[in-house]
């Protein structure tokens with residue numbers, strides 16, 4: 611008989627876990643409160659950073675590389691299954707520096723890319739102008755730049771649509787509730803309390819509630835420190851696509867979609883569960899956009915939004931079983947890499963749910979580390 615899995619949270623993590631489980635022959639239901647547009651998975655930019663799983667020096671970097679390979683497969687399969695193109699593309703990225711300090715940091719990043727087996731090289735202004743057109747860097751303030759050809763992107767709202775459609779087609783249930791579900795603890799098991807008062811006992815659970823994971827577990831007396839980190843984003847609309855590569859400056863970026871839309875992000879702020887944009891945040895990003903490309907003027911700005919990234923106390927994701935609980939695995943807190951890491955976390959979570967032990971290099975993500983804080 612098929613094993614049955616209940617997933618709490620229908621963001622990228624929950625949907626990816628469901629898709630992986632359905633592919634492996636499980637029966638799956640996903641429980642989410644009515645899906646809000648400010649869900650981090652919708653709000654994100656869809657950057658998929660370059661990573662080489664064979665040469666990566668850190669397990670998180672290795673997981674990024676492994677996830678990229680799963681994106682290659684899943685994107686093909688999702689297109690064939692659903693007809694939805696998630697626009698997963700190896701578009702390449704240019705990283706720019708405008709101060710001596712940032713140029714030194716970029717030189718350090720270049721060494722790190724090389725050490726980790728990621729192709730990267732310095733480029734001159736002519737190459738940047740060729741990639742981005744005559745509107746690039748209108749004030750001529752870029753000092754140095756590097757090109758990383760293996761940077762990728764996925765159009766995350768479309769990827770979410772494709773996952774939802776594929777999940778339904780494969781017989782998975784997506785239950786969108788008007789209110790939050792609650793968990794209660796009964797000895798070594800977690801029980802799901804539905805908003806209508808019904809209880810689901812005997813479920814195998816995968817907890818993927820993103821920034822709200824701590825709130826979900828608190829009533830059970832389980833501590834899972836998560837800080838919501840707000841990210842604000844702007845959307846521009848150009849009449850036609852002017853460039854196809856991603857432009858990065860430190861933690862900010864410009865991401866061109868295929869149809870002329872351009873995303874500009876993102877702020878990194880601690881603002882609790884406040885998911886509104888702010889005048890200061892939008893202004894900062896508008897200024898950044900205009901400094902990158904003359905086409906990104908205020909008249910081209912179409913909308914802005916914000917989302918909450920789930921961050922753990924030490925910056926590493928949580929992946930593992932909860933101490934003293936037999937029927938649940940947690941997969942969350944991927945912070946700025948949640949869209950990228952979801953496929954590989956989904957497959958590893960499934961291994962844990964099957965009772966398997968993960969390779970010891972991934973112990974750093976285990977929830978055992980909470981005992982020490």
Ligand SMILES: Cc1cc2nc3c(=O)[nH]c(=O)nc-3n(C[C@H](O)[C@H](O)[C@H](O)COP(=O)(O)OP(=O)(O)OC[C@H]3O[C@@H](n4cnc5c(N)ncnc54)[C@H](O)[C@@H]3O)c2cc1C
Pocket residue numbers: 618619620621622623624641642643644645646649650651652653654655656657658789790791792818819820821822823826840841842843875876916917918919920942943944945946947948949950951
């Ligand atoms: C502006 C911005 C830019 C980003 N850019 C990138 C990027 O380029 N690349 C990248 O890899 N990552 C990026 N991220 C990070 C990424 O979006 C997140 O790490 C990821 O989406 C988290 O996914 P999730 O499924 O864990 O959480 P979410 O997408 O937040 O989903 C959690 C779900 O759980 C549900 N839920 C919570 N509590 C309950 C409950 N009690 N009952 C029922 N349902 C519940 C919520 O309704 C929600 O649907 C970005 C994030 C932001 C905000």
